[in-house]
Amino acid sequence: MWLGVESSCDESALALFDPAAGLCGEWVHSQVSLHQRYGGVVPDLASREHLGNFGWLLGEASRAEGFEQVERIAVTCGPGLAGCLAIGLSLAKSLALAKSLPLVGVNHLRGHAFSPFIPLHSEDPTGFRQRLAACLPHLGLLASGGNTLLFRISESLEITILAQTVDDAAGEALDKGAKLLGMDYPGGPLMEKAATGGNPERFDFPAGIPEARDWRFSFSGLKTSLRYRLEKMDDAQLALDFNDLCASYQQAVVHQLIRKTRHVLRAGKYASLGLSGGVANNTLLRESMETLAEKERLPLLPALKRHTGDNAAMIAFAAWVDPAGCLPAERLSFHPALTLTGEE
Known part of the structure; x- marks a missing residue:
């Protein structure tokens, strides 16, 4: 024990x-x-x-x-x-x-x-050890308030970092975006709740580093883009567009996580795909990872929601x-x- x-x-x-x-x-x-x-x-x-x-x-x-x-x-x-x-x-x-x-x-x-x-x-x-061996090599996405990275776990359980953020972490970007929108800490879950009633296609936000060969994450430009957009809106317009802003901003964060994961996934050979960290509690991210795993014909191993934090x-x-x-x-x-x- x-x-x-x-x-x-x-x-x-x-x-x-x-x-x-x-x-x-x-x-x-x-x-x-x-x-x-x-x-x-x-x-x-x-x-x-x-x-x-x-x-x-x-x-x-x-x-x-x-x-x-x-x-x-x-x-x-x-x-x-x-x-x-x-x-x-x-x-x-x-x-x-x-x-x-x-x-x-x-x-x-x-x-x-x-x-x-x-x-x-x-x-x-x-039978765990045998089942674990069948899942290796494993590609994992760890997304939290302090870290955003993609890593490989080898057959011998060696961990190699393949990609990471050059500035803000995904959870940090969600919390900071929520703060700009006037939400309390921690803002990520509140933004997710507001996003359920919004149109994620309403507003365009930057895609970080879009090049397929560049696996680095970047979320600082996303937060800056939101700040500039909010500066042009009065209180009435913000109230009208609030849910759409939340949905569009959240989608931009999730799309970058999925896009980079797909790029790394297709550049190597893996037996499974994993998702962990606090942001792994986000429903849109979990569903998007499930879709990606299905397309790549790989089992998705998401951490239980109670184990994401x-x-x-x-x-x-x-x-x-x-x-x-x-x-x-x-x-x-x-x-x-x-x-x-x-x-x-």
């Missing part, structure tokens, strides 16, 4: 994962309502909240069936907010010392990268499925600027 600990940003999370049976429990406390009033995550407040929340979360987890069978602990060691990472690491190290259990550090981004395979494991824990389940799972990607206890510290492939 693995105990996962996650505290990279504004979610305090614990999870129990049994390789022989799957996830046995998840406990998450979100700080969204606290940070909403400030228009974004306040690092010092986030750290303080972790201190206040991990105690009762651990109490809840300790009463769950299987907690006494915990044999290993996995904790997020980066990337993330330094103070937040430090709280999770302190908890994990204390538990490991008190219970004489082995401890490993997990790259938060690798947790996201492997999260699409959690449902595959839950369907058949015994920050969570401890993916941390425990990644520690088990990808032990070579973990940081051993003797080298364990927090790494705020860690990349998917381990550089800082």
